[in-house]
Amino acid sequence: MRDKARKKKHRCQICGEYGVTHIHHIFGGRWRTVSEANDFVIELCPFCHAKAHGNAEFSKALKHDCQMEFLETHSMDEWMELMHRNWVENEIKKDRQSFPELGPFDDIEEVKHECINQQDYR
Numbered sequence: 001m002r003d004k005a006r007k008k009k010h011r012c013q014i015c016g017e018y019g020v021t022h023i024h025h026i027f028g029g030r031w032r033t034v035s036e037a038n039d040f041v042i043e044l045c046p047f048c049h050a051k052a053h054g055n056a057e058f059s060k061a062l063k064h065d066c067q068m069e070f071l072e073t074h075s076m077d078e079w080m081e082l083m084h085r086n087w088v089e090n091e092i093k094k095d096r097q098s099f100p101e102l103g104p105f106d107d108i109e110e111v112k113h114e115c116i117n118q119q120d121y122r
Contacts, residue, residue, distance in 0.1 A: 012045035014108060015115035022049045026066045027083070034082065040066050047115045061108045065086040 021043045025035040026048050042062065044052060051058050055113055067087045070079055080086065 008043060011043065012048050012115070013042050014044060014048040014111060015039075017045045017047075017115065019045065021045055024049050024052050026062050033084070038070075038082070040070075045115065048111060051111045051114070055111065058108065058113050060087065065108065 007025070008021065010021050012021055022045075023041050024044045025032050026040045026042060027035045042052075052062060053059070064087045067079060067083075073089075076086075
């Protein structure tokens, strides 16, 4: 998530590319105002922004990571009151059952590598 005190840095927070960036609301649609009010936004290059809108798993990974960051300073009850949905529920179940599955962070890393590879051809 972008720090409210910071200005736009024109650097993608996923792949690190400098240049044109877009502010992506992690929770869009009817949740856009909640994203804005709570700074649930991320600065993305055009490639990563297109992935955020076109790749459901990547979008879920952003939501998951946003919730995990929120929970560093807030309670789960506060999250549920604000968002009414738990994006880390599967992670909590995995911890209890010890199933070795890929986490959402792996999807973000995959998009990061795709974007960096695309930059080689620009």
